Amino acid sequence: MSAASEAVAPAxxxxxxxxxxxxERRRTGVPHxxxxxxxxxxxxxxxxxxxxxxxxxxxxxxPAEWWPPPTQPRLPVEATAVNTGVLLLSGxxxxxxxxxxxxxxxxGVRLLRVAVGLGATFVIVQGTEWYLLxxxxxxxxxxxxxxxxxLIIGCHALHAIGALVALVxxxxxxxxxxxxxxxxQAAQAFWYFxxxxxxxxxxxxxxx
Amino acid sequence: MASTADxADxADxAxxxxxxxHEPGFVKKYLWxxxxxxxxxxxxxxGMVMALIGGYFAYAFRMQMAFPGQHVPGFGFMAPGEYNGLxxxxxxxxxFWVAMPVLLAAFGNFLIPLMIGCDDMVxxxxxxxxxxxxxxxxxxxxxxxxxxxxxxxGAWTAYPPLSAKAEYNLTPLGATLWLVAVALEFVAFLxxxxxxxxxxxxxxxxxxxxxxxxxxxxxxxxASIMFMASVGPLVAGAAMLxxxxxxxxxxxxxxxxxxxxxxxxxFWFFGHPEVYVVLLPALGIVAEVMxxxxxxxxxxxxxxxxxxxxxxxxxxxxWAHHQFIAGIDPRMxxxxxxxxVLISVPIGEMCFVYIATLYGGSIRLTTPMLWALAxxxxxxxxxxxxxxxxxxxxxxxxxxxxxxxxxxxxxxFPIAIIAVFAGIxxxxxxxxxxxxxxxxxxxxxxxxxxxxNMAFIPLFICGAAGDHRRxxxxxxxxxxxxxxxxxxxxxxxxxTIVILFGQIFFLINFFRSLRGGPVAGPNPWRAxxxxxxxxxxxxxxxxxxxxxxxxxxxxxxxxxxxxxxxxQNLPD
Ligand SMILES: [Cu+2]
Numbered sequence: 148m149s150a151a152s153e154a155v156a157p158a159x160x161x162x163x164x165x166x167x168x169x170x171e172r173r174r175t176g177v178p179h180x181x182x183x184x185x186x187x188x189x190x191x192x193x194x195x196x197x198x199x200x201x202x203x204x205x206x207x208x209x210p211a212e213w214w215p216p217p218t219q220p221r222l223p224v225e226a227t228a229v230n231t232g233v234l235l236l237s238g239x240x241x242x243x244x245x246x247x248x249x250x251x252x253x254x255g256v257r258l259l260r261v262a263v264g265l266g267a268t269f270v271i272v273q274g275t276e277w278y279l280l281x282x283x284x285x286x287x288x289x290x291x292x293x294x295x296x297x298l299i300i301g302c303h304a305l306h307a308i309g310a311l312v313a314l315v316x317x318x319x320x321x322x323x324x325x326x327x328x329x330x331x332q333a334a335q336a337f338w339y340f341x342x343x344x345x346x347x348x349x350x351x352x353x354x355x
Numbered sequence: 356m357a358s359t360a361d362x363a364d365x366a367d368x369a370x371x372x373x374x375x376x377h378e379p380g381f382v383k384k385y386l387w388x389x390x391x392x393x394x395x396x397x398x399x400x401x402g403m404v405m406a407l408i409g410g411y412f413a414y415a416f417r418m419q420m421a422f423p424g425q426h427v428p429g430f431g432f433m434a435p436g437e438y439n440g441l442x443x444x445x446x447x448x449x450x451f452w453v454a455m456p457v458l459l460a461a462f463g464n465f466l467i468p469l470m471i472g473c474d475d476m477v478x479x480x481x482x483x484x485x486x487x488x489x490x491x492x493x494x495x496x497x498x499x500x501x502x503x504x505x506x507x508x509g510a511w512t513a514y515p516p517l518s519a520k521a522e523y524n525l526t527p528l529g530a531t532l533w534l535v536a537v538a539l540e541f542v543a544f545l546x547x548x549x550x551x552x553x554x555x556x557x558x559x560x561x562x563x564x565x566x567x568x569x570x571x572x573x574x575x576x577x578a579s580i581m582f583m584a585s586v587g588p589l590v591a592g593a594a595m596l597x598x599x600x601x602x603x604x605x606x607x608x609x610x611x612x613x614x615x616x617x618x619x620x621x622f623w624f625f626g627h628p629e630v631y632v633v634l635l636p637a638l639g640i641v642a643e644v645m646x647x648x649x650x651x652x653x654x655x656x657x658x659x660x661x662x663x664x665x666x667x668x669x670x671x672x673x674w675a676h677h678q679f680i681a682g683i684d685p686r687m688x689x690x691x692x693x694x695x696v697l698i699s700v701p702i703g704e705m706c707f708v709y710i711a712t713l714y715g716g717s718i719r720l721t722t723p724m725l726w727a728l729a730x731x732x733x734x735x736x737x738x739x740x741x742x743x744x745x746x747x748x749x750x751x752x753x754x755x756x757x758x759x760x761x762x763x764x765x766x767x768f769p770i771a772i773i774a775v776f777a778g779i780x781x782x783x784x785x786x787x788x789x790x791x792x793x794x795x796x797x798x799x800x801x802x803x804x805x806x807x808n809m810a811f812i813p814l815f816i817c818g819a820a821g822d823h824r825r826x827x828x829x830x831x832x833x834x835x836x837x838x839x840x841x842x843x844x845x846x847x848x849x850x851t852i853v854i855l856f857g858q859i860f861f862l863i864n865f866f867r868s869l870r871g872g873p874v875a876g877p878n879p880w881r882a883x884x885x886x887x888x889x890x891x892x893x894x895x896x897x898x899x900x901x902x903x904x905x906x907x908x909x910x911x912x913x914x915x916x917x918x919x920x921x922x923q924n925l926p927d
Binding site: 182191192205209 | 477478481545552556580584586587589590594595598602604606611612613617620621905
């Protein structure tokens with residue numbers, strides 16, 4: 148190829164088919180905010196992957212009867228299962244809200260409010276459970292198990308709260324009619340991350 | 356000429372619109388700016404200041420190595436704890452506050468918008484926040500030098516239980532501040548990385564296709580992605596370490612059900628990719644410099660790119676080669692030996708690609724080119740000595756000796772110093788509008804290179820002889836206190852001083868040329884990429900007319916063209 152182009156006139160090296168370059172426009176595949184959020188989510192996934200791997204390693208080295216120690220307050224497995232359902236439902240409603248928003252913004256906003264409400268319910272129920280657990284004497288220093296429980300579940304709670312704040316911010320902008328598609332999608336993407344990562348954490352920390 | 360025209364233009368505008376817009380105040384211009392070029396300068400100058408601190412520390416502890424227990428001029432007597440603090444701080448500073456901010460943040464911020472033809476980063480305020488957090492992190496780290504008990508002294512890798520328990524490290528506050536500083540620094544680079552990748556993917560000039568992006572931009576983007584994919588587990592690990600230090604949890608405490616080796620996994624899962632996080636931008640800088648001063652097309656552009664991606668992926672599967680003696684399963688060690696030796700294949704290939712780029716070119720030995728060539732030569736030594744450490748058999752002997760340290764410096768010094776100087780001397784005319792002095796540049800180059808080899812070749816020998824790297828004074832170890840080893844240590848110390856002495860020429864050259872250098876004009880090197888089509892230094896917003904790209908970045912010496920370069924934005 149190079150020999151041929153040397154022999155002939157200096158052709159442009161990447162003479163790919165398509166419209167001439169002078170007619171091309173600046174391409175923005177996905178909105179900046181969405182792209183930035185997606186990259187951030189990759190990092191966040193790795194943070195959780197790191198914590199879960201650490202959990203796995205420490206668990207694999209502890210005697211089974213000490214994971215968790217019998218003296219430690221029992222985790223509310225059943226109540227959290229129900230709460231998991233609430234969070235997943237919130238994710239589904241969020242999806243419907245996004246679909247509705249482009250066609251019928253008012254309906255989209257209503258659905259989004261429901262999704263945020265469900266998300267807030269999840270956080271409040273989690274908070275109540277934590278309050279009870281702490282009252283029963285659970286803390287990060289009781290055992291390796293309790294330390295990981297507080298670390299992983301607490302980290303997820305912080306993310307849920309952060310995502311809810313972002314969603315409320317988007318809702319308020321929607322109310323004023325200034326929310327952009329990109330902002331909504333970015334906040335949504337982060338919420339899907341919060342919803343999507345939870346069942347894995349629940350299964351790992353509460354169940355297995 | 357273009358720069359005077361630009362000045363006239365500015366004067367006109369100032370006459371029309373008054374001073375409010377064109378003359379922002381000092382704070383707004385230098386500290387609160389969202390201009391990517393100003394943020395790049397902030398990172399660059401912060402990195403340079405930190406490099407001087409790190410260099411001073413190196414001088415101090417090398418003097419202790421050469422003349423144990425004696426008064427160090429400019430420092431004083433050094434206690435063992437102080438020695439540990441200096442070594443730790445030197446490593447931490449040079450990696451997290453010099454190599455990363457300069458290679459990734461300074462060059463990334465300066466080059467990405469200019470080379471892809473847009474006016475700024477897509478998230479300029481996030482960018483400003485990134486630098487501000489970075490500055491706070493640097494302040495926190497420097498503050499830790501002055502707190503009660505002194506800075507953290509448990510090595511830049513901060514292995515627990517030494518790093519986790521105050522009764523072992525004796526620097527409770529220093530250790531916590533160290534961790535907080537590193538965590539803040541990660542946040543800063545996370546924000547920066549999001550910006551870099553989004554900008555490079557979303558804001559390219561019309562006509563700039565995937566294969567028209569300059570290699571250095573690809574490398575910075577890949578490095579940012581690697582950083583963001585690898586830092587997560589370390590953030591988790593750092594949070595756990597912080598809780599161990601402050602709340603008394605037992606994540607890393609084996610006595611209470613924790614696992615100290617866990618930290619090593621989380622740390623090195625980040626720590627090894629980190630090598631490529633800084634190596635890739637360095638390779639990119641060298642590629643730009645070499646093509647311009649060999650007046651030749653980059654050999655196998657796509658191969659370079661695929662190789663970099665392969666390196667990036669493989670880089671995630673080698674981390675345990677740092678832990679061969681930490682009690683990991685020998686079968687695991689075999690796996691990591693294989694992956695480690697494998698990763699030298701793409702890097703070796705990269706060296707051949709660069710040599711092929713040079714082959715047959717009309718090479719001009721300017722200062723940036725000398726640095727680029729030196730990068731290749733010195734990094735090769737670092738790469739080859741790495742094989743001995745990647746193979747678990749020989750690593751068991753060489754682990755924690757000065758051989759490791761010398762190998763490490765033969766990789767990081769070319770990356771963080773040599774390639775950075777290639778980049779600074781190459782883009783200086785664009786950054787400041789003036790040319791550097793070539794004579795001073797070459798004096799600086801030769802002194803640095805001679806000093807560098809003088810400092811670290813002896814340490815290979817010391818390491819092979821068994822010098823353990825965490826010893827403050829060898830005089831009580833008869834096997835290591837032999838005169839020939841001590842002479843090598845003195846030689847290495849002299850080399851360190853020579854390196855530091857050489858930097859005086861750089862600083863003189865850098866600051867004198869800011870005002871006194873010859874005016875550079877927009878394109879002094881006759882280069883193709885877009886940053887050379889705008890005035891030097893580029894005005895706010897970079898491009899008067901937004902460019903359209905018509906070809907790849909490396910069309911040098913194209914047959915049939917009158918000129919030996921072909922700017923990317925020139926219509927066919
Ligand atoms: Cu490594």
